[in-house]
Amino acid sequence: MAAFLRPGERQSGAFGVSFDTDRDAAAASLPTFxxxxxxxxxxxxxxxxxxxxxxxxxxxxxxxxxxxxxxxxxxxxxxxxxxxxxxxxxxxxxxxxxxxxxxxxxxxxxxxxxxxxxxxxxxxxxxxxxxxxxxxxxxxxxxxxxxxxxxxxxxxxxxxxxxxxxxxxxxxxxxxxxxxxxxxxxxxxxxxxxxxxxxxxxxxxxxxxxxxxxxxxxxxxxxxxxxxxxxxxxxxxxEGRTHSVQIHYLEKPCSDYVRTAVQTAADIHREDMPGDILIFLTGQQECEDCVVMLEEEARKVRAGRAPLRLMPVPLYAGLPAAAQLAAFEHAPRGYRKVVVATNIAETSVTIDGVVFVIDSCYSKQTAYNPLTGLESLLVAPVSKASAAQRAGRAGRVRPGHCFRLCTEADFQALSDATVPEMQRAELSGTVLRLKALGVDNMMTFDWLAPPPAETMIRALELLHALGALDVSARLSKPVGQQLAELPVDPRLGAALLASGRLGCSEEVATVVAMLSVHSVWAGARGERKALEAAKAKFAVGEGDLVTYLNVWKAWQESGRDRRWAARNCLNHRTLLRAADIRSQLCHHLRRLGIAMESCDTEVALLRKALAAGLLMNAVQLVDTAADISDPSSAGVNIYRILRSTGPGPLPKLRIHASSVLARTRPQWLVFWQVQQSSSGWFEMQEVTAIEPHWLPELADHVYTQIGAQRS
DNA sequence: GAGCACTGC
Structure with missing residues (x-):
């Protein structure tokens, strides 16, 4: 049972900290109208x-x-x-x-x-x-x-x-x-x-x-x-217009914040204080797990004939729009709404009627390691500013309460503000755009928060590998200028430019559009089997990106039919947005003088164009776990990155379980994203099998050695 | 063996 100190139980000081007017909280995204x-x-x-x-x-x-x-x-x-x-x-x-x-x-x-x-x-x-x-x-x-x-x-x-x-x-x-x-x-x-x-x-x-x-x-x-x-x-x-929010901390640290959040919600419910509850967790899976646990708790409450019943609803960006709406609807009479949300509820959306916030004090954050050149997501404690913003969500209608699932001492150890994205992200796109605006020297640019020098060097390296920079690190013509004008990540832009040379711009435009939207797969709750079956229909041995192409083609053949999409566990609205992005990309390509051509069944051309963009993300399967000291990694597929990395241990890469190639393990592949698991693995999320000899063909200034080995 | 949040003439 989670032990919190409640208002009035003890004098403030040791545990309870009272809030005046939410002064720390960052301004909300929208005023109350x-x-x-x-x-x-x-x-x-x-x-x-x-x-x-x-x-x-x-x-x-x-x-x-x-x-x-x-x-x-x-x-x-x-x-x-x-x-x-x-x-x-x-x-x-x-x-x-x-x-x-x-x-x-x-x-x-x-x-x-x-x-x-x-x-x-x-x-x-x-x-x-x-x-x-x-x-x-x-x-x-x-x-x-x-x-x-x-x-x-x-x-x-x-x-x-x-x-x-x-x-x-x-x-x-x-x-x-x-x-x-x-x-x-x-x-x-x-x-x-x-x-x-x-x-x-x-x-x-x-x-x-x-x-x-x-x-x-x-x-x-x-x-x-x-x-x-x-x-x-x-x-x-x-000054603003918010109500006071009383903060509560745990007396002892908890080992499982999802379970503690459920217990805390049940406690609030039992005490019969009116108002909806908002729980902050880190990801989709946690939110879904928490909802299931709350439903169990709700059954207990019903058995005990409590006057209120619980209505738990998940809320995260990947949730289909129709399901998201449930989080904004008023609970029916006699029910208390418990919204279980990710960071989306911190700034992007406001839920009316929330009086209680339960904050895990964690979120998923982008992290970039300039030594490995890998950008990844990982779960990390939030900053005090972020926690204040979350707490402020309880004070929009009347004075509220925020329960932080950590001790006050642990909370005080958090950093004051979140590190600006500029200092924890991969910066090739930012550097490219600055260069296009005439900012040539990144080191002397007046940054509000200067990114690490190594990160800037890595960004320049990547842009150089993509052919966007000339020898003096200026934007190259025409490649660099063309990349700057394409409204996509430089790597995807490079794949688009390569597709013009390889005659598969139709296909690459589709894949890039699909990578620019949230996952097109729908059916988060209780439909995992159906989702897997649907995915299997489109899955191909060439990898996840070619699988996306199949999904797109089949949706086109259905006449962009909404019911067809639903039958195949696909989010129709997300597909429509991908179509929007795709037509915008085609418009850009035509303007740049790149013909729209299809490679039809020659999927290898598509893979090669993708490899041209993702060439710095090329990896090779190493067959044993012998060179990794971690015993738990034995027998698992291990990949090593082919380009050079900085000093220090090589990152341990493996294919993420969501990939269609998770069991096939091709010898050579390129990936689009990596996620860092709690055990330290980098899991490659969207992978495409490649031929190794493509790499020196596409970029002999990066991959000379592989070419030498193969010839 | 399973998905932070945003965004682009």
Whole structure:
């Protein structure tokens, strides 16, 4: 039984820590809109906390090149500040105010709300831009919400962002790759465009750092040209509207946080405090396991004739959209909803009615090891900032409680903030785009958080291997420039370019599109047998990527039939999105002068094109486990990476169990992704069998030795 | 032997 200290049991100090106003919590992705539904829109606008700061914000934007706004949850900053700027004349002379968001849904929903508040049709004065959808009208649109990725891509055509008078970067504390890249570039643009204003919305924790980064007041020649524009960033804090959340810690560490979460939910339930429960776990499997355990618990509660019944629902990104909706529906009368979620519920979505949060304090995070050049996912403790954000999810409707499944001492040992993605991800795509924007020296670029030098070198190595860089590490023509324009990972872009030479662009476009969406396989709960049978129908010995091609072909032959997809455990909506991406890729390829050709049954050509992109991910089967000291690895397939790695032990690679080649174990293959298991294995998730002599044929500057061995 | 979250003219 999990032992928590409850409010009032003991004086605060040793265990219970009470929260004031969720001050640590990062701002939520969307403000609450319908709190004052009966009021006229303009009255509602004036009731938002940010309205008290309207004049101050406009003054600061007038007089400072950069303004940093710390806006807490529910402050209204996202919807209101762009409107204040519009009203103050920042959209005259045909220029726009841009507001960037890390996520597509946020860009769309916020734009819709602001259009409603300004009494205009979405796409006219107020619009949005996300991949595939530009709902704005050139010459007419004044406020444009877009994803930060869209704005970055726009910079390839308009490096100084001349269409905009103000850029507001929202949710900057999330520190995504795109946000950090954008901020670094905006600092550069400001030197060339003194008229441009930058507003950065960020949580307290990051605000000081961002302010220091944008401080150009000490730079030589920083004196503004005649006007009184300050190059020193202004900092402004806007209070939010959240309720207090009381934090509880475990008295003793737990060994199984899934089980402890179930027990804690049952405890809350038995104590009969009203309100829904939100549990944070790390992955799909954990969520599903937890739901099953909660259902057992619910049966016990029913047997004990408790007044409430439990309604556990899973929530993770890979869940089909229809199943995701269950997490947002109100529980029927007499039921208490328990949402068991991954990180998706931390920032991406908001669930109404949550009063209790149970936090495992773990999540899956990307990690990059520049020595091995392997990017992988692994379970790791969250940061305090992340935990605060999770806790804040309990205080949206009324004062709530957060149960952290660790001791307070263990919690205090967590890092304050999550390491920015820039410092824990593979960076070839970022480096490629920076080069396309004229940033040639990565070491001297003004990074908000500089990535490790080894990571930058690895990125340059990979780009060089793909032919994107010339001998002086500049973007090559035409390959490098073409890769920068393709909206995919450089490795997949290289496969697309190779497919043009090999005559299989139709097939590679399909595979790349399928890799750009969530898994197309549906049927997470209780349908594993059916799912396996469906997969087996399409599986081929050439590997997972060729299997994707078969799935696509069969779906096409069905006439893109929704019922056919359901019968074969395929997610129809995901396939439609893949189709969208595929047609966009074909459009890009044609524009680059690459003919759309099919290799028909010559699948080897497809595999070779994929190998051209994934050539740094080529591995060879080593037949015994003898060279690995771990006894538990005996008899398991072990692969070694063929390219050079840094000093230190070679990574232990094996095929992930989800692969169609998990039992076939081809001698040579390339992989797309790896996941790190708790036992230290790197598990290759999407693999394709290759012929070893292809490697020197495709890249003799990387693989000379294999060619020598084989000839 | 089984799947963090996002994103791209």
């Amino acid at each position: 319908n709190r004052n539904e009966k009021l006229a829109l303009q009255d509602q606008r004036r009731r938002l906390p940010v309205y008290q700061h309207r004049r101050e914000i406009l003054y600061l934007v007038e007089h400072h090149a950069t303004v940093i706004i710390v806006g807490e949850t529910g402050s209204g900053k996202t919807t209101q500040i762009p409107q204040y700027l519009l009203e103050a004349g920042w959209c005259s002379h045909g220029r726009m105010v841009a507001c960037t968001q890390p996520r597509r849904v946020a860009a769309m929903t916020v734009a819709a709300r602001v259009a409603e508040e300004t009494g205009s049709t979405l796409g006219q004065a107020v619009g949005y831009g996300i991949r595939f959808e530009d709902v704005s009208t050139p010459g007419l649109t004044q406020i444009r919400f877009c994803t930060d990725g869209v704005l970055l891509q726009e910079m390839l055509q308009d490096p100084l962002l001349t269409a905009y008078s103000v850029i507001m970067v929202d949710e900057a504390h999330e520190r995504s790759l795109a946000t950090d890249t954008l901020l670094g570039l905006l600092k550069k643009v400001q030197r060339r465009r003194p008229d441009l204003r930058v507003i950065i919305a960020s949580a307290t924790l990051e605000a000081e750092r961002v302010a220091a980064f944008f401080d150009a007041s000490t730079v030589r020649g920083a004196k503004a040209g005649g006007d009184d524009l300050s190059k020193q960033p202004a900092l402004l804090s806007v």
